Amino acid sequence: MNRKINESSLTDILPENLRSDPDIIAATKAIDLGFLELTDEVNNIMILPNVNNAxxxxxxxxxxxxxxxxxxxxxxxxxxxxxxxxxxxxxxxxxxxxxxxxxxxxxxxxxxxxxxxxxxxxxxxxxxxxxxxxxxxxxxxxxxxxxxxxxxxxxxxxxxxxLQVEQMDIYWAGFVHQGSKEEYR
Structure with missing residues (x-):
């Protein structure tokens, strides 16, 4: 059973013999109220995760x-x-x-x-x-x-x-010249 921290109660983790004691139940409910207020305030103290929204x-x-x-x-x-x-x-x-x-x-x-x-x-x-x-x-x-x-x-x-970087089109060309020299006598 997966629960978020603000959905859980201290009475859920008490042993069976303490769940029936009215003083313990009253104490856990009081602690739960304070704990829920504290978990609601946690979002206000998370500084670095909230920098992009500040x-x-x-x-x-x-x-x-x-x-x-x-x-x-x-x-x-x-x-x-x-x-x-x-x-x-x-x-x-x-x-x-x-x-x-x-x-x-x-x-x-x-x-x-x-x-x-x-x-x-x-x-x-x-x-x-x-x-x-x-x-x-x-x-x-x-x-x-x-x-x-x-x-x-x-x-x-x-x-x-x-550094200055420019986008330039570079064109290059070449040619091949092939020939021979012949002498006749």
Missing amino acids: SNAVLDHLAYYFHVDFYDVDMNVETKRKLINESVYLHQIKGTPLAVETLIQTLFSEGEVVEWFDYGDTPYRFRVLTSNRSVTTDKAEEFIRALDSVKNRRSTLDKVVL
């Missing part, structure tokens, strides 16, 4: 509560929700290239970290590459401000490279 003002408070260091109240609502949903995970991986890549995915939607050994620079330097057309200088500056809260202290950002 209002803009609530998101601002949640960002403070979850220590989203690079949060800005002027961001759009979807970015705010992404940052709050990822805040616990970002705090767990803080100081790693994965944290920087997660931040890139959140703010730019696409991009990657290229570390110093991939392009032959001095140690502890890195670049960020993105080809997202919507990335502007303002968005790159917002990313640089946010970067200090997730990267490790010794690493330094060289630059944010905005």
Whole structure:
């Protein structure tokens, strides 16, 4: 028999000898009333599952509560929700290239970290590459401000490279010329 927690009663789990005692029955009914009120309130305290339904003002408070260091109240609502949903995970991986890549995915939607050994620079330097057309200088500056809260202290950002990708039709052609040279005397 499967029941939801708000459909069960404490009297259901009492042993047979206690089910007939009027004091025990009265006590279990009183506990059941308080327990039902508590189960109704559980939905109000589930914070992270309800972030996608929260209002803009609530998101601002949640960002403070979850220590989203690079949060800005002027961001759009979807970015705010992404940052709050990822805040616990970002705090767990803080100081790693994965944290920087997660931040890139959140703010730019696409991009990657290229570390110093991939392009032959001095140690502890890195670049960020993105080809997202919507990335502007303002968005790159917002990313640089946010970067200090997730990267490790010794690493330094060289630059944010905005790659321009164009859709082009390329046509190519070729020909084969075959012949021989003959001499007659």
